[in-house]
Amino acid sequence: MFRIAATAALLTVAMVLTAPAAQAATPAAVFDEILPRSLAEHHIPGAAVVVVEGGKTVFSKGYGVSSVDTQAKVDPERTGFLINSVGKSIAATAAMQLVEQGKLALDADVNTYLKSFKIPETFPGRPVTLSSLLTHTAGFEDRVYRMFTPREEKLPTLAEHLAAEMPTRVRPPGEVALYSNYGYALAGHLVELASGQSYSDYVRQHIFEPLGMKDSSVAQPTPDVPLATGYRWDGSAQVVPPANFGPEPPAGDGNVATPADMGRYLSANLVPGVFSRPLLDQLHGARFRNDPRLPAMGFGFSERYLNGLRLVEKTGDSPGFFSVLELVPEKNTGVYLAFNGGAFSGDAAAVTAEVLKAFVDRLQPATPVPAPVKLAGDVSRFEGSYNNTRLDYDNFTKVRALAGGVTVTADGDGVLTTSGLGEGTRRWTQTEPGLFTDAAGERIAFRESGEEVLLFAGDDPNSSYQRTSWLGSPSTHLLILGVSLLLLLGALVWWPIRAFVRRGRERNPSGARFATVAAWSAALAVLLFTTGFALLMSDLSAAAVALTSGHSPLLSVTLLLPNAVLLLTGAAVVCAVLAWVRGWWTTPARITYTVVSVALLAFLGVIASYHLVGLPYLA
Template identity: 40%
Template sequence: MQLTRPMRMLVAGVTAAALALAPLAAASAAPLTRDDLARAAAVAQARAPAAEFGGIGQLVDQVVSTQLARDRIPGAAVVVVAGGKQVFAKGYGISNVPARTPVDAASTVFFTGSVAKIFTATAAAQLIRQDKLDPGADVNTYLTTFKIRDTYPGRPVRVADLLTHTAGFDDGPRGVAVADPAAVPALGEYLAAHQPDRVRPPGTLAQYDNYGVALAGYLVEVVSGQPFAQYVQDHVFGPLGMSATTLVQPHPAPIQAHRADGYRPVGRGQVREDGQYGAWSPTGAGTVATATDMGTFMIAQMGDDPRLGAGVAKSLRQQHFTMDPRLPGMGWVLQQEPRNGQPLLFKDGDVPGFHANLAMLPERKLGIYVVYNGDGTNGVANWDGKDLIHQIVDQYVPDTSPARKAVSGIDTSGLAGSYRVNRTSHTQVTKVVALLSTATVAVAPGGSLTTSGLSLDPNAGVQHWYPIGTGLFQEQAGQAQIAFDGKGNLFTTDDPTVAYTKLAWYSSPTLHQIMLGIGVVVLLLAFFWFPILALVRLRKGKPVHSRWARVARVAAWLTGLLTTVFIGWLALMASDLNALTETVILGSVALTALLSLNGLAVATSAVMIAGTGAAWTRRWWTVKGRMAYTITTVAAISYLTVAFTYNLIGIPLG
């Protein structure tokens, strides 16, 4: 007879209880006391999770082994905890490619990336519970060596805003990392010197914010009087016995000896990556941990461990912000992303060569942590972790809730269009991602929607949605929901740390792609055509044009040259997206030089604009020649307009 899952759980619990009671019965024939029964129940409860998760090893083995081979990832470590116990922990693959060192879940330390933000939130919550930090206070109340700019008078950045990604700082990852842990600058000094623009009033929309969380860590440092890494060691890692976890940079020798290296696939091999260290340790820069230490933390977090402080763990799990009251939102740093009708708290982390995912289902006391030491093909390792978590949850906590019913008569006017994620940088080169990866919404008959660019799954493509309320839609073949606020913003349960904003027609990436394409093609032709034209005139013995006419054509040729080199260089860098990510966060000289090419093109295009006017007023060349030159100038303006819009223009030698 095949047992249903509830029956298997019941049998497992009864069996565990019987095993626990057997020694008591054998020891004495006297009636069992209430204390005896309580002890037996406790033993049964401790043993039940392991029985409930039978087969977990086979599932994880199959999924992770397939991922490593298919996606060219060197190694991984996984830990699963349930009911206050570790029910599974295992390492896969290798931690060091040349040495072929096997991964061990209990001893191999991996960079955690932004998963470490949970430690920062825990530290801040401890001080909040001790009334040393006020979540509603202006952060400038605590800052002494620098202040956050008052961009929105009467709307200060509050402590709580830092912990919910709602402070409103611009996103700017360029140059935040260093390759050498001995060269990491001081946290406070770096925050003061690299304060980003405030691009929206705080507390309005969530936008994933590294600077804000780093600032929260600095407040811990200021208020406690201890260096941030030392505070977390003394008040989080130490009390929980997480001896293989540290925020200290460089790492202590015993931890460094067991640290995995991170890689990206190149050709048939793997290249070790840099860029995991940096001043922003509260965001995860430099933080390392073993998988089993992360399991220890999840047990403490879901179990409201008093060693973290009374009420501290629970405060992280409570909702502190949502962009739409109908959708889940943010705890302190933890993202509410329900799965199978169950509340699920999530956090992931990514640094070059390392990708970690952590998920907790508090009501089931189930926690899953998976980390990889490779980017994988096209950076797929981050999604691989989410996919593993989904498969585990789907297997052991299946969805039993009824499907939401479609609602008719919902007004969908004004929803169709292109949407841009608000994590798009306003000031840095990373804004170029928005040129290629904008979300789109189309309205289908009957009030349903079709979208692209919203799913975190790189293989998802188009998604279909049906209405379940005013401005609220359910995914047809999935669990996600999206909501529209009537103000041009779109929210999704797949990621409560960002919003998508509808674009006006003139901000459409499609329009910009056309402008860019036309500009590049014409300037490439100019690069080849003007030298050919000059040689033809020379061979035919035609009179030499005036000096300024020649200068105008040389400027057009130089603009074509600069554009050709820029596009070719950018295409070469973009051919390996994993390497490009490393280049951006390290802030390489090569990237600065690349952007400077367009800065020079601005100067040569200015000469072209002047030359166009002079060509018509002074009648340089033939009419066809003047028209061709005018078209080239318009193409240069079109190209540079797009380059300026997406922060692709740098100051030469700047």
């Protein structure tokens, strides 16, 4: 009797002690604890979350408001969010359905399907294929300028847009992942050609309707569905970005869904039904790796590992919205998060990282990461500056390279440090030839091919980085710009002071006076240009909105100034030669003027390498 009573007492105590832990393990406890606090800390108006397990929705809830003006609450059943690039997984699904039916082939040259335009044979014998489009390995450059449009803007057909806005092919297909919105738009057009339907009609009929996603659409213009308002925090208030839509629906432009509908989509990606098991395996499986030892790209998805679990994911953002879809196949679980703010600032991504870590801890707690076992050796050959290969190489938005570079430094035998790869400086230990691991277990890898060296990050299978020469590195360019700017600032200040002090005592010929005005005006234009860019870059979120929408008077005016610098610098260089030929001023003054002219040329040369000079790229 005592033994039974004691056992009952112990069980009662155990239940009391473990009740909080059990409660903390529920999805509600995880999201209710983190999201309200994090949304307030990061100035995000609203969010929604859906969790599915075993093909059923087990948790669905809205947080905050869908409209700051009306204070309408987020309702996961009724509030629509732009899902943006999460829509790429829908495009991949549509394409793979047609592959299953034999209407498309993964490895066929896309030109065999295209009718109104063709992809140039930039790399003979290396055609663009559907497989390369779906894994972001087709090799197109990345265009971001004016990629988003206002909701009311009239858009061309998908075929018209693809023909008129074709980006340059900069790498042979199948070599490295080079994220491409255009590539997915092209895959969506193949769906149109193979099915005989518009992309929106195909998705509605073959994906949304069979899944019961009645409040979802990829049509352009976007139907009048209840849509949350997207916001950007400007430091003091919520502002509505000018553009969140675009001409590439298969890449995610204008894709709208309620969180409840996305729960149905999650379930369909976990439990075969509308989508067959072979199709799901194609979408979620490893279809391309930048390095065999790093996480892979699927079709429309990518993979990563957290707490030892394999996650299959897709994220998406636009100026006012951020969303993320995560599948945990091993646990037959999925989660979808949507936000109507904090996108380009990184705030929504920070909230997502925090809440997903807590959610995955619920599924499988983290275990200590073993210290990497060093493979000793000289790793100095990997040192240098690396640029993200996801650039527009023919457009002024190439200037993104100045802020997106990675610096790699050898730090002893078998050890590297990086800056610009994630937050702060990170230390990496070589564990296999060309493979490095940090203290958290994250990995990077290098690929050497002749003179080319590429860097790949394990936490981002979509990206790659290419080592640049010393002269082509962003750090060198910034140094040249900085020194030139200091010299030009000196001329801007000194020349007016010198003229004031010597007024009435020094009479120069008209040519000399014109020379001074031309060089001083060029320096002033440089200062105004630099100030304009500094103002743009003072708020990275606002700068991203300006570039992707084109709706920025400051950007438009700033882009005009380099052309004035070009004309005035040309005049200054001619005048520098004439100054020596005709003996204008004293020798020190001529040397000063020549130095200023060289500084103007150096500044102009660097910004010209980023296509910031020339009329074709004005806003």
